[in-house]
Amino acid sequence: MIEIHPIEMxxxxxxxxxxxxxxxxxxIPYGMYRDPDVFALEQKRIFQGPVWNYLALEAEIPDGGDFRTIAVGDVPVIVNRSRDGTIHAFVNRCAHRGxxxxxxxxxxxRAHVCCYHHWGYNLEGKLIGVPFQRGVDGKGxxxxxxxKSRHCLRPMRIATLNGVIFGTFSDATEPLEDFLDTPFVAQLKRLFNRPIKVLGYQRQRIRGNWKLYTDNLxxxxxxxxxxxxxxxxxxARLNQTGGAKLDRRGRHNMSWAAQEMGRDHSDQEYSTPRDASKIALRDATLLQYRKEFPDNYNLTIASIFPNCIFQQIGNTLAVRQIRTTSxxxxxxxxxxxxxxxxxQSMTDHRxxxxNLVGPAGLVSMEDGEAxxxxxxxxxxxEDKHAFVEFGGRGPVGDSDTLITESPMRGFWMYYCELMGIVPGEAAHGAA
Structure with missing residues (x-):
């Protein structure tokens, strides 16, 4: 049963x-992208609802005491490794004054200490120190x-798969592997098939609604x-071998392609807006795919509801986390x-x-602008609608073509379930 939150009362x-x-x-009603009240409800029903949110990689916190500060929706979170090796995550907000x-x-x-009044918390999020708890000279x-045990940092439930850390605020969330379902458990085991090393980070701020990004993916x-x-x-071209894989409920999607990078596509059904035959790269090694998996996929974009993407574009591997601001x-x-x-050669190649991806990526810089x-x-x-019929109407499922928007509809069907919306019904009136 979905809880009723204060915003709805x-x-x-x-x-x-x-x-x-x-x-x-x-x-899709445009108002779902623009309404601040809808955004506030999403934070409760989705990001703090019965879903697993990507938090971090175990490789980022290898030693006891290591931590990273992240965000789940608009909730600030600390994820860290305790001295005994266990992983914990909790809200990064002091139980005293916030x-x-x-x-x-x-x-x-060794501990997380609030700079305001120096309340201290251990690596399990438990309150361990309060200055002047007994006052001074019997006063105050x-x-x-x-x-102290009643004033801890709000914890998250943690689950990991092959070194990937997920967290949830809900006791009702199904086991992680059930949530991911078979295709996406397999994809994470494929990508994280052996110990990894972090190569670096990028951040990109986009002035638009977060769901426009999940649509794009x-x-x-x-x-x-x-x-x-x-x-x-x-x-990647739309006439190459590729498609989309969904979980059983349509909430997660993996767009994939299988071909050699740089392959000639003289049989394409459309032309580029320039004479591509006159364009060449000074360093063509940028496009060379070094086969490293037993399958033929050289491009996989696995989008896990609600907040993360596991990418393989050639030999560049990355995780993207969506952090909502407003x-x-x-x-x-x-x-x-x-x-x-x-x-070292492979590291240099990755x-x-x-350079293909990220805020100024050669193949992704246009996404933010779009x-x-x-x-x-x-x-x-806001009362008008997006038109989403590429790939057909009706139930959603796997596709053997890249010319489809069915995965987008799968996301929205699950979104509606969590938000208490029954698609096909008229508006119920303003709040």
């Missing part, structure tokens, strides 16, 4: 202000019945159209990695190929 669920004319989510406790992005510590201080149709570099040099802004945090047994122009353009028509 004064009136109707804000998500029900908008009409959903199609039960299969082939029409200040941020750990302000460093990463590091190693806290009541005698003050119990579940829309392989745009890749061979929007990304001119990708098309020009044959990294209804109009979010951040993408990129973690690039390779394998511990990579030689770093070279990392999201921002959509977000601005729909502002005046």
């Amino acid at each position: 004064a009136g109707a669920n804000p998500a029900l202000r908008y009409a959903w004319p199609a039960a299969d989510c082939t029409r 200040a941020t406790v750990q302000r460093s992005t990463h590091g190693n510590t 201080g806290l009541p005698e019945d003050f119990d 579940r829309d392989p149709n745009h890749g061979g159209l929007l990304h001119a570099f990708q098309v020009t040099f044959g990294i 209804v109009d802004e979010f951040e993408i945090f990129w973690t690039f990695y390779g394998y511990e047994d990579d030689d 770093l070279r190929m990392s 999201i921002e122009i959509v977000h601005r353009a729909i502002a005046a028509d």
Whole structure:
């Protein structure tokens, strides 16, 4: 049963202000991207709801005392490794007056201490120290019945798979492998098949709604159209071998392609906006895919509901975490990695190929701009709808083509379930 949260108590669920004319989510109300009340409800029902959120990689906190500060939706979180090797995550907000406790992005510590009044917490999130708890000279201080155990940092449940750390705030969340389902358990085991090493980070702030990014990730149709570099040099085209895989409920998606990078596509059904035959790279090694998996996939973009993406684009491997800031802004945090047994040549190659992605990536820099122009353009028509019919109507499932938006509809069907929306019904009236 879905809880009723404070934002709804004064009136109707804000998500029900908008009409959903199609039960299969082939029409998405623009208001779902622009309404701040809907955004606030998402934080409760989705990011703090019965889902597993990606937190970090175990390789980022290898030793006792190692920590990273992240965000789950708009909730600040600390994830760290205790001295006994166990992993814990908890809200980065002091139980005293609500200040941020750990302000460093990463590091190693014996305890997390709030700078405001110096309340201290151990690596399990338990309160271990309160200055002047008994006052001074018998004056002031806290009541005698003050119990430290009742003032801990709010914990998350933790689960890991092959060194990937997930967390949830809900006791109702199903086991991690059930949530991921067979195709995505297999994909994580494929990508994290041996010890990894972190190569670096990038951050990108996009002035648009976070769900426009999840739409983008579940829309392989745009890749061979929007990304001119990708098309020009044959990294990915819509007429190549590829498709999409979904979990049993359609909430997660993996867009994939299988071909040699740089392959000639003279049989393409459309032309690029320039004479691509006259364009060449000064250093063509940027496009060389070194086969390193037993399958033929050289491009996989696995989008896990609600907040992460595991990418393989050639030999560049990364995890992207979506961190929501407001209804109009979010951040993408990129973690690039390779394998511990990579030689220097492969590490250099992965770093070279990392230029394909990220905020200024040769094949991804357009995504942020596309999201921002959509977000601005729909502002005046929140009662209108996006048209989502590439790949057909009706139930969603796996696809053997990249020209599809079915994975996008799968995301929205599960989103509606969590948000208490019944697609196909008219708006229920304003809150």
